[in-house]
Amino acid sequence: MADLQHFDVAIIGGGPAGQAAAVALSGHGLSIAVIDEQPRPGGQILRQPPARFAVQAWLEGRSYAPLKQLLARFQALSGITWLGEHSVIGVQQGSVMAMGPEGVTTISARHILIAAGCQDLAVPVSGWTLPGVYAAGGIQAFLKGQQLLVGSRVLLAGTHPLQLLIAAQIVAAGGTVAAVMFAQPRSAMIGALTKHPLAALRRAPDLLATAGALRTLARAGTPVLFGAKIEALTGNDRVSGAITNQGQVACDAVGLCYGFVPQSAVPRMAGAQMKPAGPAGGWACVHDEWMRTSVPGIAAAGEAVGVAGAAAAAAGGSLAGIAIALDLGLIDADAADRAARQPRRALLQHRAFAALLDAAADPTDHFPKPAGDTIICRCEDVDHATLTGQVSAGGSANAIKLATRCGMGACQGRNCEPSLLRMIAETGPGSDPGFTARFPARQVSIADLLPPE
């Protein structure tokens, strides 16, 4: 383990939230570390191709323009120490432990901002562990980050409208999409949107570019189906098809897209108070009007406080940056309030739209039904039938983890926890706080944790 590094502020995550916070904090002469697993800043939405690729027309869409501007401003800042390829494995008040190419470093900072973004909700269904089955976001990450298509005939299925955008991006990259299947009926989706037509109309194009996506898919002849539910994915050594309530579909890759959940390992490990993040499940940080969590010195912004899209993440990040400047005594309360006015307004607006999107994409009643032998916890190979037995005996998530090893593997339960909590919720009211978060957030070599000789 390398020596301690000191910073005024440590920002975990170089997506829109982390960038906006850094921008808001600039000009005060602070030392700021921005820590990210990715080699380059951008976050989930502007996942940059490796610097050595000269990619033409990278993420051209109109909706990406403001985010690209933010990224450019961030990259032009001075006083920022960019710690790319560093995974945060532990956070306590005042310190961050991160694992990078040179081993593990401990960073001390008076203020820590958690802006670690979100991840795809992992959704188990018979056959989902076959090679070729991805979370839809994974497919998009390959596309954005490496310009790579995961298959020659991709099926997208789920409830989240983002799959339209991903399908269009696949088509635009020269791929074929077998179909985009929404499990919910068209009425459920349209219904949610038409309840608030103005918000929907005003915001839909820039968040999801849905209209454009639909046009692209129509031109390519890609079917977009509603009420189409996946029952099983089939194949021998790789996925080759899907059985759905509307018949069989041949494909050589599948993207499942039921929604997104915040990356909550880091704030939970720090002991921050959490709340249910939304209909897709997961946990979001509880925060005050200045994005401070319940742990002194630790703030949260972006998808860490709830999945609301890139613009909301950027607005929340600005607010968190302003608040840290306020807490450090660099600006007074009036200046902070003035500076916060615009991001607060933006945050409110974007969150209203995100709530609408949540309703339209609500997967609650549309999850596929796993078979008894469907693996729920992939790290420890725990199947659905085993968990059903435990859940019906009435144990908490922690007790079931202890009894079955579900969630005990290398991913720390990141993927199986929402599935298990849904099973527990089906047995009746009452809220289960989920697995106790433990160090390390990512598995880490013991050699790297040892002090230098």
Place this chain on the structure above:
Amino acid sequence: MERADVAIIGGGLVGCAAAWQLARKGASVVLIEAGDINAGASGQNAGSLHFQIERRFLENGDDLAEQGAQIVALSRHAVTDWATIEGDLAADLHVAMDGGLMVAETAEQVALLERKAARESHEGLAVRTLDGEQARTIAPYLSPGILAANFSADEGHADPRAVTPALADAARREGASVRTATRVRTIERDAGRFRVEGEGLALSADQLLVAAGAWSTEICALVNIHMPLYPVALLMNATERTAPMVPHLVQHVGRRLSLKQTHAGNLLIGGGWPSRLAQTPNGGFDLSARAQMIPESLTGNLLAARDVVPGVTQLNLIRSWTGVTAISSDQLPIVGPVPRVPGLWVAAGGSAFTLGLTFARMLADAMTGGDADELALLSPARFEHLNGFMG
């Protein structure tokens, strides 16, 4: 009001084993657990079955070491209890008793090992002293820096995830009633009986056994009794799974280390490194909140592991966790009847994974009219002076 011969508070190893043993003897038993069975120390511990005198007894001089030696007598019973438990419960608890090594890296530690082995053989525990070469012959994974080791053929480990739930199942099969998600709130003494109440619970019992681990002090306080038990939070670490490499329990005579490989293949690394207990807003310890890892404990523990089993540096750490257990003011467990309150029994403190089955069996005998001679050393009576104004 519901009636029972015995109410047991705490669904850890000790409470569940006692419920099983008492129910087998025909007592009507109600076991009350605030959360889930096995949610306390019994599900968080290292699972070591250590019968050699523990390092913690050796580091503070001769008197304590003498007490440690007396525990050896109980350990001999524990060897038998562990050797037979899987058969008795008809359950696979991953009990492995393939031997345990306590190692030394310095000349002083070697001398300590020799004194320890002498005490142990005096108490009838078979321990062999091996030099470094001999130790590496049976344990090739040991570092060349190991100068000597004590080997006890009976030591080993069992699966803390499996043991306590299996005991609870066995207790139920014998007719005990097991109530989870039921926190005991009040205990009244009423005409020689105990009235135990909590959410959805109103029970009157002839005898009350407090087996609430680190919470036992609080429970005794409900009966207006002082019990000098202190919570301690300890660190445990697990590596990723790996091919079989360490068949033994490995401990260190001079450093905090316990290391073993689980049935599933993970190496578990612990040894009593401290964690920071959570605090309540009003001061005092909050045993219900997760204790916080101390980074120096993590590195200290991993260094000790590396110095003894260098192969660990090839592995990934997948999890570190903290668990809370109780230690008494004189380090010995507190097990037996409380003189000032007839019918009140306590079993808490110490290494009650290794010794818990034995405590429970002996308590069940004593609580049903047998004698408790072998537990005399651990009797709560030694703290009677604290309760002169209590009761």
